[in-house]
Amino acid sequence: MLNKLTILVSQNISKTKIPFINKLWKSVEMLESEKLEKGIQDYVMEMIKKREDKVVSGEADSFGNDFLGLLVNAYNDLDDKNRVSLEDLVGECKTIYFAGQETVNSLLAWIVLHLAIHGDWQEKARREVIDIFGNQNPHLEGIAKLKIMTMIINETLRLYGPSHGLPRTVAREVQLGKLVLPANIDVLSLNIGLHRDPHLWGDDVHHFKPERFAEGIAKATNYNAAAFCPFGIGPRSCVGMSFATMETKIALSMILQRYTISLSPAYVHSPISVLGIQPEHGIQVILKSLHSNV
Ligand code: HEM
Incomplete structure (x- = not known):
């Protein structure tokens, strides 16, 4: 599911999106992405529930001290300020899975x-x-x-x-050489360009x-x-x-x-x-x- 979602995201990353229009009309890819997002969320929810059930039934005395356990702990935190939202929890799981597996593969x-x-x-x-x-x-x-x-x-x-590009959002207007980057734009700095620059590495x-x-x-x-x-x-x-x-x-x-x-x-x-x-x-x-x- 995550692989399919990754392919869809990368195919659509540079397509223009108009927030208001996209509330009324969605492309096939957008609908497919939403379905995959939902599938991944349900899957993560299932894992969270298993951990929670074990604690409720007394089978375990904590959610676990692995990464998922720490996240479930933060999701159940009684203090609002420390509590992690479901969206963030699912996001962290997706990041660690993708960042941790696909890269080394x-x-x-x-x-x-x-x-x-x-x-x-x-x-x-x-x-x-x-x-x-x-x-x-x-x-x-x-x-x-x-x-x-x-x-x-x-x-x-x-x-x-x-990873061939590092995405960044420009926090405040900044001048890079002759280029002025306005605040709030997204930029993709291509590290692959640096890695294949003959001026840096030779002919x-x-x-x-x-x-x-x-x-x-x-x-x-x-x-x-x-x-x-x-x-x-x-x-x-x-x-x-x-x-x-x-x-x-x-x-x-x-x-x-x-x-x-x-x-x-x-x-x-x-x-x-x-x-x-x-x-x-x-x-x-x-x-x-x-x-x-x-
Ligand atoms: C050859 C393997 C890997 C490469 C080339 C790689 C490369 C990268 C790059 C380029 C970034 C973005 C950095 C930036 O925006 O400046 C990143 C972020 C990240 N990577 Fe890796 N990564 C690899 C393996 C892993 C593994 C094995 C894990 C976890 C077990 C991991 C976890 C993360 C996480 C969580 C972030 C987000 C960090 C943040 O936003 O603060 N990565 N990685």
């Missing part, structure tokens, strides 16, 4: 594609993983030592970062070259912090950055420990923008087990 998919194409980097990354973890499961101490993998992740985030800007990051992000960007912002920038930057990076490193290490990856002839390169850069037809690769003849 998409990043992993683009990394796998690049490693399938650039066998030399695949080999370097595997060697590093085997040197650090052998065939054991990845552990915290080793994850911090994955230098080659960090370079590969950064270069993939630069070229195919799951080989469109090429996959993890070696750019060999000496860290600061050196790769020539100490220009805004040149590389796949997780956003400023006080609203991604809260899940460290978690996402760790998840990606664990998953990738486990894949490299087990399989070689090569590109399937069926793959057709067609990145499209669906609130992020997605492979339109998926990413078809061939995995061969390193530990058997499969």
Whole structure:
């Protein structure tokens, strides 16, 4: 449901909407979005009710200390000032689900594609993983030592970062160079534009070259912090950055420990923008087990 809603939102994000007219007439997409919104809200309500029922029946003595539990707690807060509305609760669940799942899925998919194409980097990354973890499961101490993998992740985030634009509302009139932005307008600052700017990255800007990051992000960007912002920038930057990076490193290490990856002839390169850069037809690769003849 959330995926369908995401696709509809991204298809309609730049279409003009006239609030009064839209109260009288709604397009097919708007009606479909409203249906999906309602479906998601009902689903979240069901989860909230399960938590509440457990407390009422005495089966549990709290709503839980996971993220949903904390939200349900805030939704039931007796103090009006601290209480979270149902709309906000559903919104938070949608954000965390989308921000937390689709982003890392998409990043992993683009990394796998690049490693399938650039066998030399695949080999370097595997060697590093085997040197650090052998065939054991990845552990915290080793994850911090994955230098080659960090370079590969950064270069993939630069070229195919799951988020390609940072939406902002202009709070007060502001001058940006020759441009005057009036208050209350929405702007989309395209970080993908910065990530693919030859003035910042050189003429080989469109090429996959993890070696750019060999000496860290600061050196790769020539100490220009805004040149590389796949997780956003400023006080609203991604809260899940460290978690996402760790998840990606664990998953990738486990894949490299087990399989070689090569590109399937069926793959057709067609990145499209669906609130992020997605492979339109998926990413078809061939995995061969390193530990058997499969
Ligand atoms: C590769 C993975 C990820 C990328 C590239 C990414 C990128 C971003 C970006 C660009 C923003 C907007 C920042 C801004 O407007 O300045 C954002 C916000 C956010 N991200 Fe992530 N993210 C990733 C993974 C995650 C994960 C795993 C979680 C949660 C578990 C998460 C939770 C959030 C939340 C809650 C926000 C909203 C923060 C706010 O509005 O204050 N993200 N992310």
